[in-house]
């Protein structure tokens with residue numbers, strides 16, 4: 044299981060301080076707290092109020108050791124400052140969305156069930172997927188689909204979206220999924236591939252709505268100054284990132300390599316760790332997960 048690999052590579056010291064930057068439903072956090080023992084502390088962040096409430100319930104038996112904050116992980120340095128924490132022993136970020144978020148049709152993250160074309164993980168943000176789909180130019184839409192998720196037919200799909208929205212605003216996930224299928228001339232029911240034709244378009248829009256790459260870059264930039272440096276009684280802190288697509292994995296790989304070349308990090312995972320067949324069978328989304336870990340050495 045990837046969660047086992049996270050624990051193994053983070054080498055969490057008993058009594059340490061760990062940040063779970065994407066606490067989600069508290070699955071990783073519970074296992075980390077087990078390792079930390081009674082003296083340890085966990086800071087859990089999430090932009091999603093619902094998930095944060097679920098994590099609070101799940102972690103209730105450690106309530107005096109857990110600090111949960113509703114915020115974007117790009118604000119990590121400020122959060123630690125507000126808690127009077129200088130350096131932490133580990134940071135873990137399990138990027139993307141949780142299964143309950145995907146399954147909630149009202150969030151508009153998936154085309155399986157119809158819902159509003161929203162896609163915000165943080166509902167305090169003003170811009171929804173419908174805003175982007177109905178306001179970006181044909182060129183901007185095509186570039187977004189191509190750059191965020193390497194959609195090969197980005198131009199054709201963008202053209203079709205612009206034709207449809209000339210007569211009415213595109214508001215629902217099922218409408219967008221049908222537009223993509225029509226642009227690609229595929230019948231989603233008769234398709235051969237297991238992957239729905241609209242998968243990449245939905246992923247690209249979700250990444251844009253939530254500025255996922257920008258938030259990750261900000262976290263990677265802030266991380267060295269948030270991790271404890273090596274000292275006589277403790278090794279340098281570690282960061283573990285699980286990503287689900289090549290744009291994010293590429294950003295993590297480049298950041299770790301650049302810092303390793305500068306003598307700031309040691310890379311703990313020479314190659315990304317991926318889920319084994321059993322985990323992929325149980326959770327098909329794990330197929331695209333990649334875990335990379337680095338340690339602060341200076």
Ligand SMILES: C[S@@+](CC[C@H](N)C(=O)[O-])C[C@H]1O[C@@H](n2cnc3c(N)ncnc32)[C@H](O)[C@@H]1O
Nearest residue numbers: 065067068069070071089090091115116137140
């Ligand atoms: C894959 S889930 C994490 C699941 C978690 N590791 C667990 O064991 O339950 C990703 C979570 O990160 C949150 N998230 C995504 N981007 C975020 C960001 N920039 N800042 C904070 N939380 C974020 C999502 O709302 C979601 O709850």
